[in-house]
Amino acid sequence: MPARFTVTTPIYYVNDVPHIGHAYNEVATDVLARWHRMRGDDTFMLTGTDEHGQKILRTAVAHETTPQEWTDRLVESAWKPQLELLDIANDDFIRTTDERHKVGVRIFLQRLYDAGWIYHGEFEAEYCVGCEEYKTPGDLVPGTGEYEGQLVCAIHSRPVETVREANYFFKLSQFQQQLLDLYDARPDYVQPEHVRNEVRQFVAQGLTDLSISRSTFDWGIAVPWDETHVVYVWFEALLNYVSAIGYGVDEEQFARRWPATHIVGKDIARFHAVIWPAMQMAAGIEVSDHVFGHGWLLVGGEKMSKAKATGIEPRQITDVFGVDAFRYYFMRAIAFGSDGSFSWEDLDARYHAELANGLGNLASRTIAMVHKYRDGVVPDVAPVPEVAALLATSVERADAAIDRFQIHEAIEQAMRIVDRLNGFVTEQAPWVLAKDDAQQEHLDAVLATLVQGIGTAAILLAPVMTRSTQALWAAVGGEGAVRDQPIREAAAWRGTGRVETIPPLFPRVEAQ
Numbered sequence: 001m002p003a004r005f006t007v008t009t010p011i012y013y014v015n016d017v018p019h020i021g022h023a024y025n026e027v028a029t030d031v032l033a034r035w036h037r038m039r040g041d042d043t044f045m046l047t048g049t050d051e052h053g054q055k056i057l058r059t060a061v062a063h064e065t066t067p068q069e070w071t072d073r074l075v076e077s078a079w080k081p082q083l084e085l086l087d088i089a090n091d092d093f094i095r096t097t098d099e100r101h102k103v104g105v106r107i108f109l110q111r112l113y114d115a116g117w118i119y120h121g122e123f124e125a126e127y128c129v130g131c132e133e134y135k136t137p138g139d140l141v142p143g144t145g146e147y148e149g150q151l152v153c154a155i156h157s158r159p160v161e162t163v164r165e166a167n168y169f170f171k172l173s174q175f176q177q178q179l180l181d182l183y184d185a186r187p188d189y190v191q192p193e194h195v196r197n198e199v200r201q202f203v204a205q206g207l208t209d210l211s212i213s214r215s216t217f218d219w220g221i222a223v224p225w226d227e228t229h230v231v232y233v234w235f236e237a238l239l240n241y242v243s244a245i246g247y248g249v250d251e252e253q254f255a256r257r258w259p260a261t262h263i264v265g266k267d268i269a270r271f272h273a274v275i276w277p278a279m280q281m282a283a284g285i286e287v288s289d290h291v292f293g294h295g296w297l298l299v300g301g302e303k304m305s306k307a308k309a310t311g312i313e314p315r316q317i318t319d320v321f322g323v324d325a326f327r328y329y330f331m332r333a334i335a336f337g338s339d340g341s342f343s344w345e346d347l348d349a350r351y352h353a354e355l356a357n358g359l360g361n362l363a364s365r366t367i368a369m370v371h372k373y374r375d376g377v378v379p380d381v382a383p384v385p386e387v388a389a390l391l392a393t394s395v396e397r398a399d400a401a402i403d404r405f406q407i408h409e410a411i412e413q414a415m416r417i418v419d420r421l422n423g424f425v426t427e428q429a430p431w432v433l434a435k436d437d438a439q440q441e442h443l444d445a446v447l448a449t450l451v452q453g454i455g456t457a458a459i460l461l462a463p464v465m466t467r468s469t470q471a472l473w474a475a476v477g478g479e480g481a482v483r484d485q486p487i488r489e490a491a492a493w494r495g496t497g498r499v500e501t502i503p504p505l506f507p508r509v510e511a512q
């Protein structure tokens, strides 16, 4: 039976405008999913939108429409088009307004209630509508300007609201020891290390029960045993990961797809690695495979967000450099798990050095030489052992890096092949070999080595750059779709067909 790989992005808050911070998460999750598909794993990638809560209701009202019409509009005009723009091959897209989600949430909640994990209680706390989150005193900072003298949300710089309600509570506090045991028993459950430490420390300080319902507005999913309450938006949103795959409804699909791996920004790792596993334990389902909290994209030293007005739309980048370069740049330039700074200069420099001059030039030189010296036919001989060994090692290392979610390392291994092959051309000087009758067999081996190496690199880079690798693959005589090649056997591919001349894969981009 093939290995299971179910991977999720967070569901995005539909009210936000998609920016490259969201795109970064989507692309990384997509690269992982594509890689696993090329391994032959039973892969399923889930993404979607989070559509309930007070903030959405307020914006819809402000736009003189209903929350359902408002979210429909945003999903169709902003969120789905971004996935298409970025070549995201998600297998499913869940909206929390989908009937299947509502059904799953009600079943899950009822089970928690029946098992005694939910009780009714009084509640007073500070709430930021922008975050849709309760704030502890430590989360608040002194306000400035018009909010001088008040405490405000550190993220939104706006005052919080004091909420007093009688609500339903989830007994989160009961799960402290089980969570600590989980982190200790499975050190790779929360990654990377610094996020794991932060989460563990948070739980070690003690947990309070979580208010999981609201009765002051109705834009949400009704609590099954008390229709006067709707489920707290975060609690409900986490359940998308199981409602999408048939939880409580389609046991066969659920057994096939669950547990999943969650790729999230580090700022929401706590929800995914504290509240969510406690909910899973309470409901008696398996805990997720992994929670990986990646870093933030910084622009001018600040976290990319709409609230801070540093948002850059992905299209601004793809219009100039193309989708493949967008995907390549963010996966290659930033160590996955660390914060990274975006700059147009760095993007431009890497595009030209690594893609245009590195990969693109290697491809065009090799294809031209096979045409010139062998009439376009790839010599059917073994590659030189030194390069063959490097291909095998690089493939193995790249594949191992993916299991550690180190996407940048996997790409580095592919680019190591490209660099080595460019060096190999210079050392071997095929244009000199071509003039020497005694060197014809050697020239065959050099050309075959170059073609094989390019094919191997194309396979390894296929999860990252979906379009240019297909063009490259076809140009060196690869058959079928490059995404259908077994990625673990990438070094074993042997080009024996014909090469075809293609337009430059990464045309030069003039400075803006």
Ligand SMILES: [Zn+2]
Pocket: 128, 129, 130, 131, 132, 153, 154, 155, 156, 157
């Ligand atoms: Zn806030």
